[in-house]
Amino acid sequence: MDKKRVLIVDDNSAVRSMVRQVFELEPDFEVSGEAENGQEAIEKAENLKPHLIILDLSMPVMTGLDAAPHLRTALPDVRIILFTVEEGNEVERLARVGGIHAVVSKTQPTATLVSQAQALLASQDDGYGSDQLRNAS
């Protein structure tokens, strides 16, 4: 089975490093790149063509919410998980509007992030749409 490429987007290098470690332990994923803000994510995504983007919300230059619609336009099949400490209905509403597929709280175990990623990509492989926002906060 081909590995699913993951792009990790977070302004904090410690968070990126931890997320990278988590995905590198999974045999069905490979981390293809990292970005520090939304603008850099757009630039890297166009080259790396990831299957999955783990996207922070609050970042310098461009937020995750602002980047998400651009990422969906450039890569219509990409799955996006907003990985954030911000919680609540407003974040979920804006995530849905931006085309984000799931919201996972950074206060949840990182296993939750992996399971959400696997579920999203499995539903894509099964041919089901994923327009409904998943919430694991």
Next chain:
Amino acid sequence: MTEEETAPSQNIKYPHWQRQLEAALLEGDPQTLRQRVDAAEAALFLRSQALAVTAPENPELQAISDAIRILRTIQTEKLGYPPWNK
């Protein structure tokens, strides 16, 4: 109450991240502020992960939430981060 008793380092309740948060709050050098904020944010993230399996009533979780809100304010007001909820 003496000055020594009120010094921030004397009142560490959450040793995994409180010192880093205070360092960010007290940092006056704009060049160093981003590093301090990043260090505090990383410490809070790691602690959140460690507490992820504890009861949601754990008071440290609320303290972490408050600390993150403070860091967000610093990021938008002093570091030029765009607000996500504009």
